[in-house]
Amino acid sequence: MTGRPLRADDTFVHRPGTAISAGTSVLGVVVALPEPLAQLMIEWRGKCGDPQASLVPPHVTLLPPTEVPIGERPAIRMHLEQVAATHPPFDVHLTGTGTFRPVSEVVFLTVARGGVDCELLAGAVRSGPLTRSLSFPYHPHVTVAHDVPSEMLDMAAEGLADLHREFRVESFTEFEQLPDGAWAVAAEYRLSGTPR
Secondary structure, three states, X not given: OOOEEOOOOOOOOOOOXXXXXXXXXXXXXXXXXXXXHHHHHXXXXXXXXXXXXXXXXXXXXXXXXXXXEHHHHHHHHHHHHHHHHHOOOEEEEEXXXXXXXXXXXXXXXXXXXXXXXXXXXXXXXXXXXXXXXOOOOOOOEEEEEEOOOHHHHHHHHHHOOOOXXXXXXXXXXXXXXXXXXXXXXXXXXXXXOOOO
């Protein structure tokens, strides 16, 4: 069975009381940002008034929130272990900001290097038991502000326009949405594939 998309916007959000079908769970898979960069992104999202600031860990999405049958969790875990075993660690360079406006009220950090690696990894994650379509073409990025007033989006875009950060990606993380809408780490998968 393939994963069922939850929302058209394909974003991680905290939705208390979100209705989830009986016998299913909601998963997402991400590349988490390291510290102190993660804390910087939390602070910026908070400064912009983004209600997700402290609820959704800063990340690059590989698999957006997807509803899956609980009975398929062992197969999903095995699938993600195989994906991690066939993809090597890689470097990411974030530089400056971009936006999805007017299609979506989002400002993000741009993945200047490592985007192809993220795309390959995301494609592999979204296969097998996690096969699903996306509402928009895959575009690796780190959300800074989402669905906040236009002036806050502008502030984020301008305030982080000169940001440059590099980090090594050595793993990816599976999150599960809890009944109260929060996200919790379900598992971490170390990348151990042979470098290309």
